[in-house]
Amino acid sequence: PHNPDISTNTSMLNVHLVPHTHDDVGWLKTVDQYYYGDRNNIQHAGVQYILDSVIDQLQQDPARRFIYVETAFFYRWWKQQSQNTRRIVTQLVNEGRLEFINGGWCMSDEATTHYSAVIDQMTLGLQFLNETFGECGRPRVAWHIDPFGHAREHASIFAQMGYDGFFFGRLDYQDKARRMKTKEMEMLWRASESLTLPLADLFTGVLPNGYNPPEGFCWDQSCNDAPIRDDPDLEDYNVDEIVQRFLNAAFYKTNHIIMTMGSDFQYENANLWYKNMDKLIKYVNALQAKGSKVNVLYSTPSCYLQELNLANLTWPLKTDDFFPYADDAHDFWTGYFTSRPALKLYERLSNSRLQTCNQLEVLSGPKSTSGPFGEGDSDTMKRAMGVAQHHDAVSGTEKQHVAYDYARRLATGWAHCEVLVRNSLAVLSGSESPRVFCENLNISVCPLTESSQKFSMNVYNPLGRTVSWPVRLPVNGSLYSVTDTNGKAVNSQVVPLSKSTQQVRRNRGYAKGELVFQVEAPPLGYTTYIISILKDEPPASSPKPTATRSIQNKVHAAESRQPSGAYIFRPNSSDPFVINKTAEIQIVTVSSTVQEVTQWFSPWVSQVVRLYEGHSELELEWTVGPVPIADGLGKEVITRLDTDIESSDYFYTDSNGREVLERRKDYRPTWDLKQTEPIAGNYYPINSRAYIKDDKHQLTVVTDRSQGASSIYNGSLEIMLHRRLLYDDFRGVGEPLSEPGEFFDGLVARGRLLLTLTPPNMAADVHRPLAQGMVLQPLLSFQDGTPLANTKLEFTGLQDALPPAVHLLTLSQWDKDSVLIRLEHQYQAEESKTHSQPVTVNLQKLFSTLEVLGASEMSLGANQWKEDMNRLQWNTGTKASKPLLLSAKDPSPWEVTLNPMEIRTFLLQLACGFSWKRVRCRFRD
Amino acid sequence: PHNPDISTNTSMLNVHLVPHTHDDVGWLKTVDQYYYGDRNNIQHAGVQYILDSVIDQLQQDPARRFIYVETAFFYRWWKQQSQNTRRIVTQLVNEGRLEFINGGWCMSDEATTHYSAVIDQMTLGLQFLNETFGECGRPRVAWHIDPFGHAREHASIFAQMGYDGFFFGRLDYQDKARRMKTKEMEMLWRASESLTLPLADLFTGVLPNGYNPPEGFCWDQSCNDAPIRDDPDLEDYNVDEIVQRFLNAAFYKTNHIIMTMGSDFQYENANLWYKNMDKLIKYVNALQAKGSKVNVLYSTPSCYLQELNLANLTWPLKTDDFFPYADDAHDFWTGYFTSRPALKLYERLSNSRLQTCNQLEVLSGPKSTSGPFGEGDSDTMKRAMGVAQHHDAVSGTEKQHVAYDYARRLATGWAHCEVLVRNSLAVLSGSESPRVFCENLNISVCPLTESSQKFSMNVYNPLGRTVSWPVRLPVNGSLYSVTDTNGKAVNSQVVPLSKSTQQVRRNRGYAKGELVFQVEAPPLGYTTYIISILKDEPPASSPKPTATRSIQNKVHAAESRQPSGAYIFRPNSSDPFVINKTAEIQIVTVSSTVQEVTQWFSPWVSQVVRLYEGHSELELEWTVGPVPIADGLGKEVITRLDTDIESSDYFYTDSNGREVLERRKDYRPTWDLKQTEPIAGNYYPINSRAYIKDDKHQLTVVTDRSQGASSIYNGSLEIMLHRRLLYDDFRGVGEPLSEPGEFFDGLVARGRLLLTLTPPNMAADVHRPLAQGMVLQPLLSFQDGTPLANTKLEFTGLQDALPPAVHLLTLSQWDKDSVLIRLEHQYQAEESKTHSQPVTVNLQKLFSTLEVLGASEMSLGANQWKEDMNRLQWNTGTKASKPLLLSAKDPSPWEVTLNPMEIRTFLLQLACGFSWKRVRCRFRD
Numbered sequence A, B: 001p002h003n004p005d006i007s008t009n010t011s012m013l014n015v016h017l018v019p020h021t022h023d024d025v026g027w028l029k030t031v032d033q034y035y036y037g038d039r040n041n042i043q044h045a046g047v048q049y050i051l052d053s054v055i056d057q058l059q060q061d062p063a064r065r066f067i068y069v070e071t072a073f074f075y076r077w078w079k080q081q082s083q084n085t086r087r088i089v090t091q092l093v094n095e096g097r098l099e100f101i102n103g104g105w106c107m108s109d110e111a112t113t114h115y116s117a118v119i120d121q122m123t124l125g126l127q128f129l130n131e132t133f134g135e136c137g138r139p140r141v142a143w144h145i146d147p148f149g150h151a152r153e154h155a156s157i158f159a160q161m162g163y164d165g166f167f168f169g170r171l172d173y174q175d176k177a178r179r180m181k182t183k184e185m186e187m188l189w190r191a192s193e194s195l196t197l198p199l200a201d202l203f204t205g206v207l208p209n210g211y212n213p214p215e216g217f218c219w220d221q222s223c224n225d226a227p228i229r230d231d232p233d234l235e236d237y238n239v240d241e242i243v244q245r246f247l248n249a250a251f252y253k254t255n256h257i258i259m260t261m262g263s264d265f266q267y268e269n270a271n272l273w274y275k276n277m278d279k280l281i282k283y284v285n286a287l288q289a290k291g292s293k294v295n296v297l298y299s300t301p302s303c304y305l306q307e308l309n310l311a312n313l314t315w316p317l318k319t320d321d322f323f324p325y326a327d328d329a330h331d332f333w334t335g336y337f338t339s340r341p342a343l344k345l346y347e348r349l350s351n352s353r354l355q356t357c358n359q360l361e362v363l364s365g366p367k368s369t370s371g372p373f374g375e376g377d378s379d380t381m382k383r384a385m386g387v388a389q390h391h392d393a394v395s396g397t398e399k400q401h402v403a404y405d406y407a408r409r410l411a412t413g414w415a416h417c418e419v420l421v422r423n424s425l426a427v428l429s430g431s432e433s434p435r436v437f438c439e440n441l442n443i444s445v446c447p448l449t450e451s452s453q454k455f456s457m458n459v460y461n462p463l464g465r466t467v468s469w470p471v472r473l474p475v476n477g478s479l480y481s482v483t484d485t486n487g488k489a490v491n492s493q494v495v496p497l498s499k500s501t502q503q504v505r506r507n508r509g510y511a512k513g514e515l516v517f518q519v520e521a522p523p524l525g526y527t528t529y530i531i532s533i534l535k536d537e538p539p540a541s542s543p544k545p546t547a548t549r550s551i552q553n554k555v556h557a558a559e560s561r562q563p564s565g566a567y568i569f570r571p572n573s574s575d576p577f578v579i580n581k582t583a584e585i586q587i588v589t590v591s592s593t594v595q596e597v598t599q600w601f602s603p604w605v606s607q608v609v610r611l612y613e614g615h616s617e618l619e620l621e622w623t624v625g626p627v628p629i630a631d632g633l634g635k636e637v638i639t640r641l642d643t644d645i646e647s648s649d650y651f652y653t654d655s656n657g658r659e660v661l662e663r664r665k666d667y668r669p670t671w672d673l674k675q676t677e678p679i680a681g682n683y684y685p686i687n688s689r690a691y692i693k694d695d696k697h698q699l700t701v702v703t704d705r706s707q708g709a710s711s712i713y714n715g716s717l718e719i720m721l722h723r724r725l726l727y728d729d730f731r732g733v734g735e736p737l738s739e740p741g742e743f744f745d746g747l748v749a750r751g752r753l754l755l756t757l758t759p760p761n762m763a764a765d766v767h768r769p770l771a772q773g774m775v776l777q778p779l780l781s782f783q784d785g786t787p788l789a790n791t792k793l794e795f796t797g798l799q800d801a802l803p804p805a806v807h808l809l810t811l812s813q814w815d816k817d818s819v820l821i822r823l824e825h826q827y828q829a830e831e832s833k834t835h836s837q838p839v840t841v842n843l844q845k846l847f848s849t850l851e852v853l854g855a856s857e858m859s860l861g862a863n864q865w866k867e868d869m870n871r872l873q874w875n876t877g878t879k880a881s882k883p884l885l886l887s888a889k890d891p892s893p894w895e896v897t898l899n900p901m902e903i904r905t906f907l908l909q910l911a912c913g914f915s916w917k918r919v920r921c922r923f924r925d
Helices: A031-036 A047-058 A071-079 A083-094 A115-137 A152-160 A173-182 A239-246 A270-290 A301-310 A341-368 A379-388 A400-429 A447-451 A499-508 A760-775 A914-918 B031-036 B047-058 B071-079 B083-094 B115-137 B152-160 B173-182 B239-246 B270-290 B301-310 B341-368 B379-388 B400-429 B447-451 B499-508 B760-775 B914-918
Strands: A013-019 A066-068 A098-100 A141-144 A165-168 A186-190 A201-206 A208-211 A256-261 A294-298 A326-328 A454-461 A467-475 A479-483 A492-496 A513-521 A525-535 A546-549 A553-558 A582-590 A594-602 A605-612 A618-624 A634-642 A650-654 A660-664 A684-686 A689-693 A698-703 A707-710 A716-724 A749-758 A779-784 A806-815 A818-825 A839-842 A854-858 A895-898 A903-909 B013-019 B066-068 B098-100 B141-144 B165-168 B186-190 B201-206 B208-211 B256-261 B294-298 B326-328 B454-461 B467-475 B479-483 B492-496 B513-521 B525-535 B546-549 B553-558 B582-590 B594-602 B605-612 B618-624 B634-642 B650-654 B660-664 B684-686 B689-693 B698-703 B707-710 B716-724 B749-758 B779-784 B806-815 B818-825 B839-842 B854-858 B895-898 B903-909
Touching (some): A013 A066, A013 A270, A013 A301, A047 A098, A047 B270, A071 A115, A071 A379, A083 A098, A098 A115, A115 A341, A115 A379, A115 A806, A141 A301, A152 A201, A165 A301, A173 A326, A208 A256, A256 A301, A270 A294, A341 A716, A341 A749, A341 A760, A341 A779, A341 A806, A379 A400, A400 A454, A400 A525, A400 A779, A447 A467, A454 A513, A479 A492, A492 A594, A499 A618, A513 A525, A618 A634, A650 A684, A650 A707, A684 A689, A689 A716, A698 A716, A698 A760, A716 A749, A806 A903, A895 A903, B013 B066, B031 B047, B047 B066, B047 B071, B071 B115, B071 B379, B083 B098, B098 B115, B115 B152, B115 B341, B115 B379, B152 B201, B165 B301, B173 B326, B201 B301, B208 B256, B239 B270, B341 B400, B341 B716, B341 B749, B341 B779, B341 B806, B400 B454, B400 B525, B400 B779, B454 B467, B454 B513, B467 B760, B479 B513, B492 B582, B492 B594, B499 B605, B513 B525, B618 B634, B618 B716, B650 B684, B650 B707, B689 B760, B749 B760, B818 B895
Parallel strands (some): A013 A256, A066 A098, A165 A201, B013 B256, B165 B201
Antiparallel strands (some): A186 A201, A454 A525, A479 A525, A492 A513, A546 A582, A582 A594, A594 A605, A605 A618, A618 A749, A650 A660, A650 A689, A684 A707, A689 A698, A707 A716, A806 A818, A839 A895, B454 B525, B467 B513, B479 B525, B492 B513, B546 B582, B553 B634, B582 B594, B605 B618, B618 B749, B684 B707, B689 B698, B698 B749, B707 B716, B806 B818, B818 B903, B839 B895, B854 B903
């Protein structure tokens, strides 16, 4: 192939053709089906062939470029390549012909992911690229071309990871129309109200055409656009027509324009694309000789970004986020905030388990992965969590069989971790007795506790400070003795098993009651409780229910021209249907340990209201399903909390579980909203909390998973819990969201909301630790009988509990001799009188059992030394609306100071071995 | 990629994987749309990419093989390749990694093509391959995997072209079942009853699976079969299952089996195929270490054929043909024998024009292609005829827009030839006066003859002897003088224009009558007639019609579960509907020149019966259409000739216009037929003739195009003339065969049948020359006024007329100094008392104006010296049923003897220039 000399030309309009493929890490097919090109009857897509083909085509002309995004796929492919192919690919990367963009394990969802898992999946991908290609493999640009709305916390994370810019494809159609008109498609996003400038500033560009090529220029095998027919001897010569059509493209702010030449799973036969783009470049640029001022070139997002930067313009500033996303007046993509609630919970729990697994791998050393219980690892779980963050995974927008595949991967990941955890606890405790994990405690099933007369329970605490959690164990006795490691009795009580739990567990367990008590475990460590039966008789059954008017659960019915589906929320009416104005109520128990009230709104909606000893929050355990559809109506079940709080139109939702954004009904901060959907258009994602407040009170709800929420009325806060729908919503998934349960009925979902009512200025002090305790659950494991004599019953990995403001976000083995640690200031600026202050931690004095020999600070993604980070600078032309925050400095090399919302990432050297050479070995002192 | 050492193993079952693509030279898309990959919404197919991809993949592993078949596509691709790519491809060809198979311009249809055009299109493709790649590019195997039934004449042609064997995919389902059972899928086809053994013997194999891969092993991008998933770390590892499934393949006669790994337009992304086949070979052959006796290898049909030959077995003998083709009990592919009758006629006329164009290029030298009328060429027409022979072209089984494209190509080809012919006639006649061709004489439209008072008509005769044809010129006078070159008056008559012609021509012409007279022109030459008007008054109109009972035209109505369509004939009932038992009759004229009777059976079916002065044959000119469909019934119009001949169940049809085969109702010579379609199952293709006979009489019908025909009753012969249908027949074309006419009604077709009634032993003497005169029509051109004084009014290219048995099949410029000539013995053995004898022609004394310096005999395809032909030998184990025919020898080097049905091909050197070196220059004396 012939290629002209391709480069930008400052005196012309430069059209950057960006050849790319968008490879969903699961959607209509599983990630492995996509990789292999299996089940092509569902969707033609085979990533192995895409990479084969692109590498082949790149070699045929040095002018050609390609970007690759999803490391989960690239990793699979790389594993199977010969040394020769690897050498070729490395050269292509070194020459910038193949460039990694984004580079996370997947392209994460932004509405339903937790920042902890997002940072992990990005790290997993970036680590692979760094280890495989070094600096030339480091992505410079974040690239979220498909996610359905964009979270500010994601932008903040990308900025802290060192990305120079961020491009995405989807934003509200009204917002896009305005930005096109005012040339504000490219901007600077200031993604944190707490972090020191410009730590969270991220140049952000909206792509002109989603992530697709301009109309008529799609030359993939999956497209039907006319190829360039340039043989004058054959019929239908069309070069002139194509060139003319191309020159009609719209203009942006600079004399550069980006064109995404690719789409979903394209480039499986890259020749089609490159052959026609070669011709396009040739014939369009040939017109320059006749005076044309258009210059077309192969490019990449980072090349394009660099040109924008060189243009030295001022850019508009953006400080809110891009939720909710609507692609038309009645098409708000706010349903997926709640879609597949069970998968959303399982993903969140899996994150907790992975953190525990990572920590124990570090704390107990090499025996954790190869010990008395066999070979275990954390990698399987890391990769499973990596794919689960994908924007068609935890989002709930995949096909049913793909949702099962994600869950199966998480289960397999945990199975590998279980071995690691068993080995690790054996090392730390000195006891190799068998250890049982109970997966189904949420439906009160645990064969050991149901049958054992005496057993011990190990409680591992993944948090950096002691936290108290209530536990509920299925039992068949009516009275138990619970003692801690000091032999001290712990208050406990057996409460009868609720009717809804009996319904849900079916015949998998036979417990008649739940033994309820509070547990505490030392920071980053475990303790042990000994439980023995005292009264081996069934617990008293619950008192008879009484009907009363009470808290209301509601349901949106969904049928209309644009139906609700996996993505879209489109209720029939602005007023939800009340499921039942009265609820049957059972006051289960009132004791010092726990007070419980069960409410039945219908045979398929119930709720337990609990107040635990020593806890100020109210727990609402909701059980919804199987959602009936015999009436021909899909249903979207919400719980609405109506209060006297004078919240007016305002409410607050978190972004990926971290910083909180103010929301206002029927309003967007950056454009004059024409509201077309009074309910769906006011829904926002919540990942761990939402609140409403007035001067005196703040009602905060902490959730156990991501959900959709809104405040439609003054003083009211509603959360969508579950959805079951009868129609596909025409966004590609091709299935109605109707999750099967067991026995062919619908899925039953259960979850918990924690409610706290505080003065507004005290709220963060309560909800921040409460949410961390919800995100990182204690890991319970059981051993039958009495622990052996020499068993170490208690352990802590820390010298001291971390300061209240500090959260141990990451503790993970990096390589043989080093570990990755992330410390996080978990308070926003100004949200807590006591905690929104800089706080200092001494890295050398952190751990009780690990000797830290050195520490090097890294970017948030751990693929660059912090001191090497050198991001592009952008000018907004406006002063910061708030005074520039000055970050507190570190007092000494070992003492690191965290400012509000800051996350700092370190590689700690635990022993000085040769494997440290992976990156330059720089000791802090 | 890794590939084991791949070769056959005599102690194992060798599975020959034959990677191939089947690229229709037009079908659902035009040939150029297929080449470019345009209109992929109709069908995903882009041949340019197939060749790109295959060449790329072949380079990646020397074990990989590919065959390519259709030279029309390869030629397009080759033209656009760089020198470097051409060098690589040449090396792949030289190493046998890319092998050309079949190699004609297209894969011709076998039922509706004429041998003259088939030989031409094969020659065109083979010539390109020979010039481009030399001996290594010579195809050894004929490969007709898709045509819908197989003609014996095709097999004979392939044998004479030097092919070692022939493979095809489709045969009658009953035949296939029997052959599978008896292991007779491979055989020796003795394809001529006249030619000396083994001239027309062709080893023939039926492919086990059509031309598709075994079920479950289709790895093209267009297939959905599971890829081989061999990464044990990923989900759904399936190597063991795939290998096991592969080993269950059926066996053939030898320990070799061929598997066609490809299908329609496959290998656009060849990586998918090769990557998975690499794995298949690797994992299946790996089992040999565990005792498996299966050996898989990349192969080609010629490699496979060679192994069969080495097996040294005896093979069953086949002497009839493979018509008709049925793929199920009610699915006889006998409709396409007649589909698109107008295209079929236009293709046949175009052959005649091309031969004329070729001849004149030779006879008048270089000025023919660059002369007073501009640049002309015969290549465009050759290529247009080349694609028109495709099995979805002249067959009538393409989509409507593709049929238009074929016709347009022929028209463009003729436009190029017209310039050549104008130049040529200017050279030969010495007159550069403008010359007009009248394309629409069949509907009596010719502006010059309609208006001119005096004009001359040049009649070019492409045959090797003088033949007399009737001509009919549209005129407006009632009396004309017609004189020949000697000034001698020629009998002529003006007959009134028939009503049906008036209907059909609509407002394109305004002639009121047709001037009818007989013309004769010298062999391979022209003469000139001068026509002047004598009475400038309108011809008398026809007498009033009278009703009478007469010859019946009939129609089959077509509606049923398997409907009739472009391919399939499935009448509603065994009895056709009689269109009208009485016909309106007009006795137009009874004179010495012509006697005409017009019959009207309905407003859309009429027929003119003519008997010309000096001709013994009866001409039936039929006009059918627009076929009405308002009654919701598709219709297939037949004409049935009922006679007293005691033909019993027997009738006779030609094969591609040459040898005649005996047919018998409800009977197949090679298996015990279970007849399931009493009409459609007895239809056979006729290309130029059909007959019935008894001891005394033979009724022979000579046709102007290919049609379907049968004899359902004793003494009856029926021919299908036209078809218009309402449904698609589910064989892929996706359109009902309902050809539009003008003004949104259906197409009107018109044609001629020539009937002769003779004693059987005299019949060939009549129908052979009659058919040649029908195939090679005189070319008429007109000049207004009186010819200029020095105009040479008559010319012959031959020294003498050829002997009656000899037909000049080909006379075509080959390169600057040489011409290709084919002489054909046009009688079968024993069919003519006088002509079925060897006949000798002196090559040096053939031409009147060309000096022949040398002659080298070649294979029929002209891509090999005759003396180098060395075909594989095959043993049938049976004696020939007829005594072995001994061919007469040539008396001297210049004198060549033709035996019955023999075609001999020579390259004649006309001047000894350097271009002769193309092939070795071997003079005969």
